[in-house]
Amino acid sequence: MKYVIGIDLGTSAVKAILVDQSGEVVAEVSHPYPLIQKSAGYSEQNPEEWVKQTAKALAELVSIFTGDSSDIEGISYSGQMHGLVLLNENFQVLRPAILWNDTRTSQQCERITEEFGEEILAISKNLVLEGFTLPKILWVQEHEPDLFKQAAVFLLPKDYVRYWMTGMIHSEYSDAAGTLLLDVVNKEWNSEILRKFSIPETICPPLVESHALVGTVRPEVASELGLSVQTKVFAGGADNACGAIGAGILSSKDTLCSIGTSGVILSYESDKETDYQGNVHFFNHGKVNSFYSMGVTLSAGQSLTWFKNTFAQNETFEQMIDAIYDVPVGSEGLLFTPYLFGERTPHPDSLIRGSFIGISGSHRQEHFVRAVLEGITFSLNETIQLFRQAGKNVDTIISIGGGAKSDSWLQIQADIFNAKVIKLKSEQGPGLGAAMLAAYGVGWFSSLEECAKKFIQYSSEFHPHKDRVEKYQQLFEIYQMVYSKTKEINHKLAQFRS
Numbered sequence: 001m002k003y004v005i006g007i008d009l010g011t012s013a014v015k016a017i018l019v020d021q022s023g024e025v026v027a028e029v030s031h032p033y034p035l036i037q038k039s040a041g042y043s044e045q046n047p048e049e050w051v052k053q054t055a056k057a058l059a060e061l062v063s064i065f066t067g068d069s070s071d072i073e074g075i076s077y078s079g080q081m082h083g084l085v086l087l088n089e090n091f092q093v094l095r096p097a098i099l100w101n102d103t104r105t106s107q108q109c110e111r112i113t114e115e116f117g118e119e120i121l122a123i124s125k126n127l128v129l130e131g132f133t134l135p136k137i138l139w140v141q142e143h144e145p146d147l148f149k150q151a152a153v154f155l156l157p158k159d160y161v162r163y164w165m166t167g168m169i170h171s172e173y174s175d176a177a178g179t180l181l182l183d184v185v186n187k188e189w190n191s192e193i194l195r196k197f198s199i200p201e202t203i204c205p206p207l208v209e210s211h212a213l214v215g216t217v218r219p220e221v222a223s224e225l226g227l228s229v230q231t232k233v234f235a236g237g238a239d240n241a242c243g244a245i246g247a248g249i250l251s252s253k254d255t256l257c258s259i260g261t262s263g264v265i266l267s268y269e270s271d272k273e274t275d276y277q278g279n280v281h282f283f284n285h286g287k288v289n290s291f292y293s294m295g296v297t298l299s300a301g302q303s304l305t306w307f308k309n310t311f312a313q314n315e316t317f318e319q320m321i322d323a324i325y326d327v328p329v330g331s332e333g334l335l336f337t338p339y340l341f342g343e344r345t346p347h348p349d350s351l352i353r354g355s356f357i358g359i360s361g362s363h364r365q366e367h368f369v370r371a372v373l374e375g376i377t378f379s380l381n382e383t384i385q386l387f388r389q390a391g392k393n394v395d396t397i398i399s400i401g402g403g404a405k406s407d408s409w410l411q412i413q414a415d416i417f418n419a420k421v422i423k424l425k426s427e428q429g430p431g432l433g434a435a436m437l438a439a440y441g442v443g444w445f446s447s448l449e450e451c452a453k454k455f456i457q458y459s460s461e462f463h464p465h466k467d468r469v470e471k472y473q474q475l476f477e478i479y480q481m482v483y484s485k486t487k488e489i490n491h492k493l494a495q496f497r498s
Ligand SMILES: Nc1ncnc2c1ncn2[C@@H]1O[C@H](COP(=O)(O)OP(=O)(O)O)[C@@H](O)[C@H]1O
Pocket: 009, 010, 011, 012, 013, 259, 260, 261, 262, 300, 301, 302, 303, 304, 305, 317, 318, 321, 401, 402, 403, 404, 405, 406, 409
């Protein structure tokens, strides 16, 4: 039997899966790393920590594996998007990576929008948002000019870890699309944008397709981890592009819901001319010459994790969620908005913050937990509403990510989205997507679609229940009022955040 490895460099942890030729996930390992939040709006991670934890995860995966390491034919990567990793001419890391959920760059975004807003939207197909890479580059240029002068190349998170593994510098289209520097339709770094902001073209890594072979495992890494030097390494994709591949979103039929640290509703796009005027993101898919649109809730799983860490540290996610069983739809009048670190879709606003609205003396912890799950799901439903308004038929949703571990949450998704929700056998969609890119890359399949037929296995379905759908439709209208009613208050409170 032959195998491939899919590595998903998430925000909370790196997850590695070993998959055999029949698509069976035979081993999986995960190692966490912390977020570094030095001040309000800052979110960083140390790239060397990613490497350390990835090495640990791979060594563990290989130690579980009973076969011959030369039977592991390919490895590929999925990774958190947009994060800025700056390297000097010796390819050494110059500073901690500034992540996708770091919102310190509002001023840089204003500058880009004032000087170049319309053109950037036309070229990159996306609005200028704090999370994207270009504003982060400008922030370093302005605040750390001496360090910026030393920058020889920038990489996205998973591309740095892959560089450690292979010694080769590359980026690929699906992740490059989230930088605001890529001409998304023509698939090239845009010289005009680079020139406008005095960014040397040499800082941009060479671009390849997601399934492209970019190297093999370096001998030092191979001997440290027990891998073979012959194992081929393929470029991989942005976590959402890989999530789409791993959930079989390779045509317009289905929609993806991914709840990791962030939350995403994603739809396949075959037509590069599709124009959402920036209301949702529009990025290159990991499948050649394809695209996807998506809306993002910045703090999805992160809202639940925040609640657990703050109020229920001694409980597991399962215990905390099991307790909501007796709490009715709507948490008896308690609403939550998940804007812990600002929001993206449909309210691109770095200053907004979350709320519990309607707290009453009878509410217990389980009401708050249900309200958090419902609030995150309402936020994702805002993107589903945008898609439906744009004429998309959203009736089947494949749900992946840490959030898909909970059947109760999947039922809430079905009832709020008013759609059938499908759970996969493995909730590790992005890791599976990365493994599929490796399986396609090594030549086991003639297309990603062929691979999907073998690798993607459904586990269960959740159907919307009419009564609950109706109640949630009423509650969703009330939920949607909370943003505008709390916006001014939150913007005034911003000066008090440290
Ligand atoms: N048993 C569970 N039930 C529901 N949600 C869970 C459970 N375990 C973890 N989660 C959620 O999953 C999130 C992590 O998902 P994951 O896909 O691993 O994220 P990332 O890719 O960002 O690292 C956590 O923030 C947490 O809220």
